[in-house]
Amino acid sequence: MAPSLARDLALEQRAFLRRNRAGWADHLARVRSFLGEGLQAADPKAKVLILGAGSGLEVPWRLAPPSAVGWDADPLSRIRTLLRHGRLAPWVFEDLTGGMAELSATAYRTVREPWSGRIRAARTVSRRLAGLLGSLKPNPGPLRAWIGQHRPGTILAANVMGQFGVVAQRGVERAFGGRSIWTQDPEQVDPLEEAVSAWTARAVRAFLAALVESGADLWLVHDRGVLFGHQPATLAPMEEPWTAQLRAAGPLEASDPLCGVDVLCEIKDRIPEKHQRWLWPVGQGQCQIMEAIRIPPPAAFLSHNPN
Numbered sequence: 331m332a333p334s335l336a337r338d339l340a341l342e343q344r345a346f347l348r349r350n351r352a353g354w355a356d357h358l359a360r361v362r363s364f365l366g367e368g369l370q371a372a373d374p375k376a377k378v379l380i381l382g383a384g385s386g387l388e389v390p391w392r393l394a395p396p397s398a399v400g401w402d403a404d405p406l407s408r409i410r411t412l413l414r415h416g417r418l419a420p421w422v423f424e425d426l427t428g429g430m431a432e433l434s435a436t437a438y439r440t441v442r443e444p445w446s447g448r449i450r451a452a453r454t455v456s457r458r459l460a461g462l463l464g465s466l467k468p469n470p471g472p473l474r475a476w477i478g479q480h481r482p483g484t485i486l487a488a489n490v491m492g493q494f495g496v497v498a499q500r501g502v503e504r505a506f507g508g509r510s511i512w513t514q515d516p517e518q519v520d521p522l523e524e525a526v527s528a529w530t531a532r533a534v535r536a537f538l539a540a541l542v543e544s545g546a547d548l549w550l551v552h553d554r555g556v557l558f559g560h561q562p563a564t565l566a567p568m569e570e571p572w573t574a575q576l577r578a579a580g581p582l583e584a585s586d587p588l589c590g591v592d593v594l595c596e597i598k599d600r601i602p603e604k605h606q607r608w609l610w611p612v613g614q615g616q617c618q619i620m621e622a623i624r625i626p627p628p629a630a631f632l633s634h635n636p637n
């Protein structure tokens with residue numbers, strides 16, 4: 331795994347844990363209850379995999395069977411989980427997209443002069459990079475290999491999928507010396523931003539495909555949307571797409587961390603359960619629309635694995 335990814339994730343996690351958590355109680359109660367149900371429903375004889383386990387703020391590890399394994403590429407996540415829950419679980423520190431190192435390396439090679447390491451003229455180079463990113467196909471190889479070897483009965487994706495795009499953006503920004511190089515004007519098309527967004531959509535689809543193909547009981551929690559600004563919003567009863575649920579007195583500025591991917595369209599013939607959404611006021615001027623979905627194993631898988 332690229333050391334830069336580990337560093338970016340450690341920095342993100344530190345910033346996340348330092349946020350003012352005044353408005354987080356409802357989110358934490360809901361996410362812990364959903365993931366806790368997944369842990370309690372798990373077959374203790376099979377492995378349980380917790381993806382995006384982080385420091386365990388959202389994961390009730392006391393309900394996790396002894397077979398539970400954490401997965402998070404933040405190098406401090408396992409030790410933070412130990413400090414929070416007194417549990418030194420087996421852990422995997424790999425990149426869940428399988429493609430972050432290639433994305434960062436492509437950005438670095440394209441943006442920097444090989445002889446001096448200096449940044450080339452930003453405008454030209456960002457167009458060229460946008461073109462190159464289009465040919466990258468993130469493939470969660472380490473995740474597929476782990477699933478193939480350990481055959482987990484239950485997989486929890488604990489609020490990690492919506493992070494893929496943020497982390498991909500950081501990888502590209504690093505090539506430009508850490509500067510934010512995105513177009514600030516929402517009316518203007520930014521080819522690089524569109525290319526990173528398309529890369530993220532491919533990464534999310536490939537990740538979901540690996541989970542669905544595992545045949546495991548899936549418990550997914552992720553950011554379904556992000557609202558910016560101070561306009562108060564509420565959620566109407568469940569409706570598709572998620573944007574149709576939004577209610578506010580004035581216009582809302584929303585973004586889609588899954589970059590256009592609809593999770594329900596990716597699960598093929600699997601039948602979702604416990605589908606719910608709620609608002610999480612993360613901080614000043616930012617509110618997350620969270621989504622939780624259980625995707626039970628396919629009937630064919632259960633009949634071959636009666637226990």
Ligand SMILES: C[S@@+](CC[C@H](N)C(=O)[O-])C[C@H]1O[C@@H](n2cnc3c(N)ncnc32)[C@H](O)[C@@H]1O
Pocket residue numbers: 339340343346382383384385386387388389401402403404407424425426427430488489490493494497
């Ligand atoms: C919003 S936090 C989730 C917090 C966590 N569920 C908890 O209970 O503390 C997202 C987590 O996903 C991890 N993550 C993000 N992108 C990742 C990737 N590509 N591979 C592995 N882990 C990743 C981050 O390190 C972070 O801990």
